[in-house]
Amino acid sequence: MITGWTDPGLLRDLQAEGTDAHRLCTIEDGWVERFGSDVLISFKRVLARERLLKELQTWADSVGFQVRRVFARLIPTKSERRESPALVIGDPSESLQTVATEWYLRFGIDFGSNGADTLNIDLSKKYLARGRENFALNKLSTIDHRFITDDVRSVLPRLARRGEKFDAIILDPPTFSRSPEGKTFQVQDDFESLLISALAVAERDAHLLISTNCSALGERALKVMARYCLKETRRAAAFHRPLPLPDFPPRSGASSIWLALR
Numbered sequence: 001m002i003t004g005w006t007d008p009g010l011l012r013d014l015q016a017e018g019t020d021a022h023r024l025c026t027i028e029d030g031w032v033e034r035f036g037s038d039v040l041i042s043f044k045r046v047l048a049r050e051r052l053l054k055e056l057q058t059w060a061d062s063v064g065f066q067v068r069r070v071f072a073r074l075i076p077t078k079s080e081r082r083e084s085p086a087l088v089i090g091d092p093s094e095s096l097q098t099v100a101t102e103w104y105l106r107f108g109i110d111f112g113s114n115g116a117d118t119l120n121i122d123l124s125k126k127y128l129a130r131g132r133e134n135f136a137l138n139k140l141s142t143i144d145h146r147f148i149t150d151d152v153r154s155v156l157p158r159l160a161r162r163g164e165k166f167d168a169i170i171l172d173p174p175t176f177s178r179s180p181e182g183k184t185f186q187v188q189d190d191f192e193s194l195l196i197s198a199l200a201v202a203e204r205d206a207h208l209l210i211s212t213n214c215s216a217l218g219e220r221a222l223k224v225m226a227r228y229c230l231k232e233t234r235r236a237a238a239f240h241r242p243l244p245l246p247d248f249p250p251r252s253g254a255s256s257i258w259l260a261l262r
Helices: 008-016 046-063 106-113 125-137 152-161 187-199 219-233
Strands: 021-027 030-035 038-043 069-074 086-089 118-122 145-149 166-171 176-178 184-186 202-212 237-240 255-261
Touching (some): 118 125, 125 145, 166 187, 219 255
Antiparallel strands (some): 021 030, 030 038, 069 086
């Protein structure tokens, strides 16, 4: 078995619970993810891409994993230059995004399956459409669930003016984005104002998850931001670290913390 790749026991456990979208390998300059029988390689250097392609085949043979197609994408220094995944191996008749719908609105599915009403906000109509498909795949009606295509920074103040409150809020913004009107979002500069707006619509005992993939913002930085926002809004909260993910090695993946308001 190649070190750093998902071991057979964990792979069996994930398959047994019906999870087929997860991380397979993480190295310093890249990582590999599974989406059904498709695989996506994200890399920062060409040498990392070649290494992961070679090791993928060896790992797949060792655990009996059938790879249908392999996609790859370069992770640039600046997120605004990021390109869509390119097909490396396999049939080009379907895009990777077509088969990877289970990621979209995952928290909405979890909350909705337990009887909660949800509000899902994203700039992309495409991502929200996939989220709706995911609700249908999980046999959940969308009648009590709202989907808004808009900049969340515009939506949250409107919700606050209407007096809407939420028991749970998930803030997982992109590192960088640009609205159709040209308004940019840079997580290092704009996360605090976003969190302050979210706190304005949070119930007294609400739980908020704040998360980012930005490598410059670790858990400590998120806590500093959160403490500032709590002070600005005269709120108090306990901080909780999410449970470690079995398919991610320590100190890799998104930085996340839970805020339990009180």
